[in-house]
Amino acid sequence: MKNQKRGNKVEKKLGWLDDLLNVGKVTRCFYGFCVAILLVDVIYSLGWHKHAALREDSWLYSFETFPAFYGVFGFVVCAGMVLLARFLRSYNGKKILMREEDYWDK
Numbered sequence: 001m002k003n004q005k006r007g008n009k010v011e012k013k014l015g016w017l018d019d020l021l022n023v024g025k026v027t028r029c030f031y032g033f034c035v036a037i038l039l040v041d042v043i044y045s046l047g048w049h050k051h052a053a054l055r056e057d058s059w060l061y062s063f064e065t066f067p068a069f070y071g072v073f074g075f076v077v078c079a080g081m082v083l084l085a086r087f088l089r090s091y092n093g094k095k096i097l098m099r100e101e102d103y104w105d106k
Helices: 020-047 069-089
Strands: 003-006 009-012
Touching (some): 020 069
Antiparallel strands (some): 003 009
16 A cells, blocks of 8 residues: 655555455355356256266265365365364363463563
8 A cells, every 4th residue: 555645644544345345246256156166066066077086986976076075075074173172272161272371481
């Protein structure tokens, strides 16, 4: 951001993401790309054979070839890591990994 001085006032020049309309446009584009990628994956999965990493006799093979499996799997794993981090921070009011701010000053 560039600052411009006028008398005693300092005016800050706003960036393009400071406008809420631009933030909404970026958000809609992001969701549009997500839907487009999901549709491409579903169309590709139904029409062509996906090359799976697991063998066909594995019990996980049917899950891996499911449309949008890797997106769903990534979301579930990420949400699980957030929940695990919350658990490790404190459990039933006891702090497991989290310490007070002045812990090292004591």
